Amino acid sequence: MTRRVFSREFKQEAVELVTERGVSAAQASRDLGIHATVLRRWIRAAEANGSGVFPGHGKLTPDQEELRSLRREVSKLKAERDNLKKGRGLLRQGPAMMFGFVAKHRGVWPVSWMCDALGVSRSGFHAWLARPRSDRSLRDEKLSAAIRSSFLRSDRTYGARRVWHDLLEEGYSCGLHCVERLMRHNAFRARPKRRQPPKDQGTRSVIAANVLEREFEASGPNQKWVADFTYIWTAEGWLYVAAVIDLFSRRVVGWSMSDQMTSQMVIDALIMAIWRRGRPQELLHHSDQGSQYTSEPFQRLMTDHGITCSMSRSGNVWDNAAMESFFSSLKTERVRRKTYRTRKQARVDVFDYIERFYNPKRRHSTIGYLSPMTFEERAMKA
Structure with a gap:
């Protein structure tokens, strides 16, 4: 719509029609085809500036x-x-x-x-x-796009080193410091973990000795498993999550979730691991001294399958640091970023994290920045 432009003479005549000839502003605006508010503004301007009003030709009053x-x-x-x-x-x-x-x-x-x-x-x-863009500028733009893709695929959890390994696998030739520089420039920052050194104290278990002795490495699959459970808050109350990890590949081989902290929950996680891994032989299972793991049904399950029991000292989380690390990653990279209205929502999200991200995709520093499943596949081919 084109804006209407009125001459100085038109404005003056319109003002005089109201101020000198006794026509109402409403009637004058209808007769002249202008809005009453515009006409009243012209009248106020004429009263304030006298003869200097409406200078015309784009001029303004002083x-x-x-x-x-x-x-x-x-x-x-x-x-x-x-x-x-x-x-x-x-x-x-x-x-x-x-x-x-x-x-x-x-x-x-x-x-x-x-x-x-x-x-x-x-x-x-x-x-x-x-000026034409430099080769470095063009290269940085291409790398930044690949970095952004890797960062978003990880749900914004990867730091520079994991992103760098993604780029190397995709065929890019760049250094770690280059990735760090571009991530800073683009404000790609992974969520930091909350680290608080636990107290290193506790007593030996009366059920089983600490056979693992903090040796968190294994030369092959199904030699050493570690287990524990954690809890996640929802609007319906706590959801308890039990997991079993194979120290060879850091893969979650068994898990279970429940709204009650019972021995059946950890039993279900161990049964899933046994079923998935084909009833392994000469296996060491390490956990803490929680009542769920010291319960008679759980101990009988391990005995029936020939599994050696190992337990941390009471109150000492360092003895099961690998398991604590997994739960820390779960909560930092997924749980603390969400608000769960129901336990079902939390179950779905934990399942997604374990089976669709952590096991098949998440790069683990302990195994050469490969995902647990990729590490196992390469080990089988070697």
Whole structure:
């Protein structure tokens, strides 16, 4: 819709029609085909400025001209302030970074304002804009896209080292420090783990000795399993999650979830592991001294399958550090980022984390930054 433009004479006649000829503003606006609010604004302007009102030909009254100038100056000062706030970190990184900032925000503020605020020349900016991009810039753009893809595939949990291994597997040739630099530049930051050193104290179990003795490595699958359970809060109450991990590949071979902390929960996790791994022989099973693991049904299950029992010292989480590490990853990378309304929602999410991310995809530093399933597949081919 084209904006209507009125001449100075038209405005004056319209004002006189109301102020001198006694026609109401509402009637005059209808007769002239203009909005009553516009006509009243003209009348107020005529009363305030007298003969100097409606200068015409784009001219303004002295007061209007001063007001426009002041508004322009305020806008420029605000833009310079915002430029300095957003571009403060660029001042130590050279003209190229500042020119990039100007190019990115030229749709927000005038180029001249940003160049003045950052202390660079407009001619230099336009020369930089017309200059062909460097090979490094093009390479960084391509790597940044691959880094973003890896970071998002991990549900924003991967740090630079795991992303780097993803890139190497995809055929990119780059160093770890390059990935770290580009992740900082693009603000890709993994969620940090909450680390609090536990107290290293406790007494020996009366059920079984600590046969594992913190030897968290195995030369082959189904030699050493570690087990424990944790709890996840939902709006319906606690959901308890039990898991069994094979120390050879750090794969979760058995798991179970329940709304009650019973021995049946850990029994179900162990039965799943036995079923999945084909009734392994000469197996060591390590857990803490919880009543679920010392219960008669659980101990009988291990005896029936010829499994050697090993237990941590009471109150000592270091003796089962591999299991604690898994639960820490589960909560940091998935659970603490969610709010579960029901236990079913939590079950679905834990299942998704274990079976669709942790086992088949998540890179584990202990096994050469491979996923547990990939590590086992390569070991079988070797």
